[in-house]
Amino acid sequence: MPRRPPPGLRASPPRRVPRPAATARPRIAPSTALQVALQQMPGSLGLGVELLPGPRPVYSVKLKTGNRIHRVLVDAMNGRILNR
Numbered sequence: 275m276p277r278r279p280p281p282g283l284r285a286s287p288p289r290r291v292p293r294p295a296a297t298a299r300p301r302i303a304p305s306t307a308l309q310v311a312l313q314q315m316p317g318s319l320g321l322g323v324e325l326l327p328g329p330r331p332v333y334s335v336k337l338k339t340g341n342r343i344h345r346v347l348v349d350a351m352n353g354r355i356l357n358r
Contacts, residue, residue: 300331300350307333310353311346315339325350332356 304323312318318337326332331350336343347356 298329298331298351300325300333302333302348302350302353304333306353307335307348307350310348310355311335311337314346314355315344318344 304325308320308323312320315337318339321336321338321343323336324334326334326347333348333350335346335348337346338344345357348354349356
C-alpha cells in the first residue's frame, strides 16, 4: 500500500525515465561512403570503412595519402562529410 504524504504536502508525480534514442539505420552503403571520402581526397588509397556506434550513424573512412593516414567522417544518412 503506497504511503500518503503528510497533511499539507502534495505527492510529487512519478518520474519519467527517458528512453534511449533508437539507433537510426544507415541510408548509404559503406562503399558509397568510401567513394565520397575518396572524392574529398583524390589520389588516396582506401584502407577501411567502419560504422561508428551512436544515436546518429556515421562512417569512419580511413584513407592513406603518401605516408599519412587520414580519417574522414561521413554521415551515413545523407553522405555529407562531417570533418575536413
